[in-house]
Amino acid sequence: MTGRRIGAVVAALVSMAASVGLAVVAPAAAAPGCRVDYAVPSQWQGGFTAAVTVTNVGERIDGWRLTWTWPSGQRVSQAWNATVTSSGDQVTAVNAGYNAVIEPNATVSFGFNASWSGTNTAPQSFALNGTTCTGDPGTPPTTTTTTTTTTGNPVPGDAMARVAAMQPGWNLGNTLDSTGADETSWGNPRVTEALLDNVKAQGFKSIRIPVTWGQHQGPAPGHTIEAAYLARVKEVVGWALADGFQVMINIHHDSWQWIAAMPSDRAGVLARYNAIWTQLATAFKDSPAELVFESVNEPQFTGSSGDAQNAQLLHELNASFRDIVRRSGGNNAHRLLVLPTLHTSSDQARLDELATSIRGFGDPHLAATVHYYGYWPFSVNVAGGTRYDATAQKDLTDSFDRVHNTFVARGVPVVLGEYGLLGFDRHTGTIQQGEKLKFFEHLGHYARLKNITTMLWDNGQHLGRTSFQWSDPELAAQIRSSWTTRSGTASSDQVFSARSSAVTAKTITLNTNGTTFTGLRHGATQLVRGTDYTVQGDQLTLTAPALTRLSGSRDYGTNAVLTAHFSAGVPWRINLITHDTPLLTGATGTTSSFAIPTAFRGDLLATMEAKYADGSNAGPHNWTSFKEFDRAFAPDHATGVTRLTPEFFAEVNDNARVTLTFHYWSGATVTYHVTKSGTSVTGTA
Template identity: 55%
Template structure:
């Protein structure tokens, strides 16, 4: 690969209105959509696109819904297989396309495959590998988004202290990428940079830095000619954030560039307390739901309503699902979130890209790790399913069986009834419905709990006129039993008889009412960061991070909350590296 001379990095205001109209004309004529396009020297032709890309950017991005991320792969550091995903094959993209995805985002971290000094040459072998994956995805009938990914925090973040070198490297990277993919079909999109961030900079500087990078990216790609003259280009907010002032900054940049082939991109990982289960965010409650509604409405009003398509480049829940740790978000509550995302995306005209680091698609077997979860996500692309206030009914073993109720969330559907397998339960005898209250009778629950062993005894389904059924586990439980224990700040567990319960959260305080633990702004500590259930071994793990954050010699009162509504109080005292736990 030839050396790329260090480009100038003065600001450009982009093409004027006439140039923008010419770009649209080029696209409408199909010159960048996969038909033959000669380079200035007449020696190169564009490859054929496997999809017909609409001329309108809004229509093209809509045609990309739904989208999927090839996460933790080419963006892994330092190599493609460094984060456990192995080597991607063409079959990966064929699987994604076959299962209904219309586009794929391929994050790429270039840093370890590029010289760190001028002319910042990208390794030819690595560039060829990137191109191979892009070509496979295009050949599979997918739109492709290609970007500069973790470079954002590896070196772009140093822009305030190393401005000229950062800009030169950024520009050189995009000159080389643009040259390599100059003749790719218009179903390939470029994204300037993932979650841009800037260390040691004021808010004003951060805004200016991102605008400078986005404008420079736009100028370089457009100037490279060929298919890049009309290629759809994605511009991000700082951090990929959907905060209104950051979206407003991006809108200002896009408006000034006056290019009809630009796309705004942000990320969305839900209301933070719910996404990571901290500060009591155990349920997808009204606060979390309002956060999603407000966020999508803001994305729509800031961009879509003004004619700028919005690509939600990543969405999901932070660290969920994680097959190496207990689920920090309760499964049914997570399903509600995913269903809501799909509904809101359709309502607000937003294309969504599922962030998949490895957790959804098994890259070795090319099977969905949790088919039922994927079915729920897929269903959300076209319809909305009914749910209930929870996906479990708890029936205490130590007391007489009584009727239990859940609240139905119809989500625009109508309730059809309750089934156990292929058998429909009898309305009036097995359950009653009053308004939105579904009540299981004591007689039905007595049958459903069977021998009343702790845990899930049976599963029934509430079914609706559209969408997927809502599974409801019938669970026998009693208040968990905790025991005294000793250990160290490196290793301490609370012996726990769960007795059919699932741990929801942990409240930690000192006698003076102040919060205990590393998350000092809330008494409800973060799931898997401060505490974690160990169901197979009958224990609750208190992490070294939590224990080391405790005041020495002062007792912390912990209240463990379970999804059944049960709570158990426990006391922990740290003395040096020793830890003692007591029930009373």
């Protein structure tokens, strides 16, 4: 709210603020040009959402820059409808491309999430393009007030604020979305209140609850959802809402089970789809605004005529979904609705198709959603994609840039409904640990930079559903850190020294990511710069005496673990490893069970090439000599074998000698030969 009386009135309001949560900005020196209304519609312990409205009371403005100073050390973490940057307590908000012009007596608005500690005093003064904002020309300066609530809810009806409040999010995967008889059919236990409590305790603000409905749905024409199943979904949703989550539910694996048949059965699929959303809209119409609907997961169509038909069919689903929900009444009239691209792809053509639909709907309570599982060769470790290199990084930044420019920069919020690495579908060791951490550190940072809300895909492989422990605590720490800051990394988390040679100094490259390197530790012991290590630019060199001391008796494997510390984020682990070139020996077996005895001697397998005698590529993915980790081959470092899979031999020519080249993380390579004859396999070193 805005007042115009000053003096005693302002003094009274300032006094009142201390007791009722009403903060008042003291008047600035009188000057014409602009008026700023600053409000805090929601506040929670350590954080708040702010809404800022700027009114131009002077001449037309083409490009604006609003500045202010934090009086209580607050820090902006995420913004929408403006680019907000900080230098200490000094804050600058710059227009987005679509709201750069402010006509006389017109307004622009933007918002942000920020942190606070101790107190959350409102800014005392704002300046627009260098002019202090005091109100209308010739009138007393504006008194701006801040009304604060403690619900943690974003501004009602503000889609951008709603989606920002969902950051960060988590997926309850492979549970209510399973396609079997019930939520346990894919191996996860029944959802409990304790699980949701523990997810909340990890710092997640939202939860996506994927739901597959088809196996719990009756026949045409009613397509009635089983009452017990709907009640179970409502129970889990209720628990999540009671925990304070923003909650998103959807139609999930139905997308490939029966919705994909829409090109050949348009009427039948649409009737069944509409029946689900009609029932869900009715069941949840009185649920609070914290409940969000997503029209369909990863939409796809089988047998369509191509992109144009795919786009039209998805538009029909999204339009029907929006119409059903909006007409159902209650809180659904303004509920946030999330619409996907085809395949939840971030390709520009798919983004443009959805952007066209959203513009046509003219509905301010919509958000877009895409998924991201990384650059494919890196994400599954195939074609030599062992590292999170410049190509893999560019794939991520290009994807997020397209999403931001198509939607966020034009006022449409975006939910990254799922993210992770595709190799995780087997286990999280498919990607080397350090490279995996670099991917998640960068993803969290760049999503924040582009104002994209992220929701981690977790089908049970990350947070234990009954133990409530992370299977990879190091990964969990990196993900959590990326929500608020950057972390330093390095070119590798492995330093190898050959036992067959004298110990020499080793150098790795530091990736400070905007932080500052502060030191190197072995456990709680601070190593000595200049003696144990040196740093020149971004080159960290471990001295030979330090490596000799830390490696002890130089047994094969990891002899010591160091941590590189930076001015922000989590430390970077560095394993000091003693190795020699692995030894492989001959073996016989079958196409369904073949293992190469391997003395790894401290080394670790990175990838494998397979070629025929003429130099052509052998095995699956024959467009590359480098085979897919776990799919074609799998090392077992603990038991000392390297397995070749039935999937590999299924695409190997009979009686053709195949040369395998194993690449290890130390840089060593070893060749091996296999020949398949029917179902028999012979291997020679």
